[in-house]
Structures are given as structure tokens and as C-alpha cells.
Amino acid sequence: MSQILINNVQKVFTTPGGPVVAMKDIQLTIQPGEFVCLLGPSGCGKSTLLNAVAGFQPPSAGEITIEGKKILSPGPDRGMVFQEYALFPWMTVAQNIAFGLEVQKKSRSDIAQTVNQLLDLLHLKDFRDRYPKDLSGGMRQRVAIARVLALDSPIMLMDEPFGALDALTRRNLQDELLRIWEKLGKTILFVTHSIEESIYLADRIVVMTYRPGTVKRDQIVDMPRPRDPSSAAFNALKRELGALVMEEQQRHANAEMKLAAVD
Numbered sequence: 001m002s003q004i005l006i007n008n009v010q011k012v013f014t015t016p017g018g019p020v021v022a023m024k025d026i027q028l029t030i031q032p033g034e035f036v037c038l039l040g041p042s043g044c045g046k047s048t049l050l051n052a053v054a055g056f057q058p059p060s061a062g063e064i065t066i067e068g069k070k071i072l073s074p075g076p077d078r079g080m081v082f083q084e085y086a087l088f089p090w091m092t093v094a095q096n097i098a099f100g101l102e103v104q105k106k107s108r109s110d111i112a113q114t115v116n117q118l119l120d121l122l123h124l125k126d127f128r129d130r131y132p133k134d135l136s137g138g139m140r141q142r143v144a145i146a147r148v149l150a151l152d153s154p155i156m157l158m159d160e161p162f163g164a165l166d167a168l169t170r171r172n173l174q175d176e177l178l179r180i181w182e183k184l185g186k187t188i189l190f191v192t193h194s195i196e197e198s199i200y201l202a203d204r205i206v207v208m209t210y211r212p213g214t215v216k217r218d219q220i221v222d223m224p225r226p227r228d229p230s231s232a233a234f235n236a237l238k239r240e241l242g243a244l245v246m247e248e249q250q251r252h253a254n255a256e257m258k259l260a261a262v263d
């Protein structure tokens with residue numbers, strides 16, 4: 001199983017205006033099978049942390065290990081889903097899902113079996129021969145998820161995957177994701193700036209501060225699923241986390257005003 005250990009991680013970007021400390025002193029352990037959301041306003045380092053776990057951008061200090069092995073580059077144990085669907089427009093739905101398996105040189109029959117299972121799991125059977133341009137945003141994101149699931153990585157890293165979807169489609173895909181997570185037992189690290197989305201989905205919500213990104217609150221969400229966004233417990237937590245996020249948003253706004261004053 002795949003425990004993720006984020007050990008005292010820091011990331012500094014060099015910019016023409018000087019160094020930007022995007023995240024600092026991040027210390028987190030994510031257990032196998034856990035669903036963790038990274039929550040915070042724009043610019044608080046959520047994507048920086050996710051990209052470091054993905055191995056796209058190594059930290060400047062500290063280290064990230066998965067099952068004790070230091071992360072230095074992307075690997076087959078981690079699948080990534082982005083906000084933009086990142087599908088190949090010249091391939092059909094089935095071909096998009098099969099792509100990674102073909103790169104891995106799996107046998108034709110294995111590929112066909114996995115693709116059929118995933119078309120089933122994500123309710124995409126009737127769309128298998130369509131091209132991405134002929135699909136809705138929600139459908140495209142289903143294909144993107146199926147494509148990552150095809151590789152059977154134990155860890156899924158998701159960067160605002162439902163951010164561009166309308167509210168109804170978003171709820172629908174959140175429910176699908178929970179169903180898949182419960183069925184397949186993946187470890188999920190999910191970036192969002194939606195407080196409601198984080199409470200609806202996560203076992204644990206890590207609220208981050210604005211520049212430098214640090215852990216402001218590590219919150220267990222101890223509510224049975226499916227969660228009811230109109231319940232008292234849901235709303236109490238929403239208010240509490242809302243106040244924390246608002247503080248950071250305010251710090252962001254103040255920092256931008258200072259910059260504008262310098263300009």
C-alpha cells in the first residue's frame with residue numbers, strides 16, 4: 001500500500017522580482033486509501049504541493065516519500081487528473097482510455113478487457129467511439145478519470161478536476177468519484193478551492209495559508225457518506241473552514257494591494 005510522507009517540504013521559485021516561497025514547513029502523512037483535500041484560496045501553494053507529490057516539480061528542501069521511496073520524478077504509482085481534460089482530440093474515448101496501456105505494451109486482450117471495464121464503471125459505454133469534441137465537459141472528465149484508472153495507480157492526484165463544470169454535473173462526478181474510490185480503495189489527494197466540495201468528499205481537509213503555503217488546519221471530516229450539504233453538521237464545518245479560508249483570502253488581497261501600491 002502507498003503511504004505518502006511529506007516531510008518538512010519547502011518550495012522557492014526564483015522570479016525577476018526575487019524569490020517566492022510558495023510553500024514551507026509542510027509536514028503531512030497521508031495513509032493508504034485516505035481521501036485528502038488540499039483547500040485554500042488561489043496562490044496558497046496547493047498545486048505546488050500536488051506537483052511535488054506527482055514528481056513534476058521537486059521541492060527545494062525537505063522530501064516526499066511514497067512507501068519509503070523518495071519521489072524524484074513522475075511514476076506509475078501516481079495518476080494525475082487536471083482541470084483541463086488533457087485528452088487526445090484525435091482519439092476516440094476508447095482509444096484515449098487505452099493509450100497508456102498501449103505505451104506499456106499490454107496485450108490486445110488485456111487492453112480490451114480493461115477498456116471495457118472502465119467504460120462500464122464510468123458509464124461511458126455508449127460514447128466509446130466518440131471524439132472528445134463531441135462530448136460534454138462532464139463526459140470528458142469521466143474519460144480523463146478512466147484514462148488514469150486504466151494504469152491502475154494506487155494514488156490519484158487531482159488538481160481542481162471539477163472546477164470547470166456546472167454545479168449539477170460537478171455533484172454527479174463527485175458522487176461517481178466517491179463510488180470509484182470506495183470500490184477501488186485508491187489514495188486520493190484532491191486540490192480544490194471549494195469548501196463545500198472538500199467537505200462533501202474528504203476524509204481529511206488540509207487548509208493552507210497564503211504565501212508561504214503552510215498547513216493552517218488539518219481537519220478530520222467525521223461524517224458518514226453520502227453527506228448532506230444542508231445538514232447542521234455540514235454547515236457548521238462549512239462556516240468554520242470558511243472563516244479560515246477567508247482570512248487567507250484577505251491576506252492575499254492585502255498582499256496584492258501592497259504590490260499595486262509599489263507599482
Ligand SMILES: Nc1ncnc2c1ncn2[C@@H]1O[C@H](COP(=O)(O)OP(=O)(O)OP(=O)(O)O)[C@@H](O)[C@H]1O
Nearest residue numbers: 013015020022041042043044045046047048049211
Ligand atoms: N513557476 C513558478 N514561478 C514563480 N512563482 C510560482 C510558480 N508557480 C507558482 N508560483 C507562485 O507560488 C504560489 C503558489 O502557487 P500555486 O499555483 O501552487 O497556488 P494554488 O493554491 O494552486 O493556486 P491556484 O488555485 O490559483 O492554482 C503563488 O504565489 C504563485 O504565484
